[in-house]
Amino acid sequence: NAGVTQTPKFQVLKTGQSMTLQCAQDMNHNSMYWYRQDPGMGLRLIYYSASEGTTDKGEVPNGYNVSRLNKREFSLRLESAAPSQTSVYFCASTPTATYGYTFGSGTRLTVV
């Protein structure tokens, strides 16, 4: 099925470990986004890529890096995980800003 695929779905990290969250979409969308969702905070934008080859910081970029590998793939990297990064992470994509996002199913990350 066409859509946004995120891997992994669940992950537990120890403080200081690194990991990369993968996101791929097969809808030929130009823009891709990474959000985190915390209780009572809604969704907050970490980084986004308006088009292939560009990335920009969102509201909460500290502690994260991203790579727009090609038009399909947009990865999020935590270089040194901290307990404050325990959250649910969503990847999303959209063809243009007029359309709503298509979201991935989310990654539940726990940092202990």
Place this chain on the structure above:
Amino acid sequence: AQKITQTQPGMFVQEKEAVTLDCTYDTSDPSYGLFWYKQPSSGEMIFLIYQGSYDQQNATEGRYSLNFQKARKSANLVISASQLGDSAMYFCAMRGTGNQFYFGTGTSLTVIP
């Protein structure tokens, strides 16, 4: 500054009744878009409805309608004939500058049989 405000942390509605979920927004851009998403307990985010700032008529999608009052900067979601499956978190969002989307903190809706 661009901001979305949802002031109702939780709402209850009787099955088959209508319910309105409130959303106000703040932007200085003349062109913007407003969206509603549903997040059931399974966690996925489901797009419900879209309203453009220049749209003259309120958007409707099946049992969902968006009550857009531009002067008041409000974009309330109306769900008619509530069903048990409507129990979920609902998020209002706005497309702002740079193609960024801003989300509210959400409203938890519980439909009572």
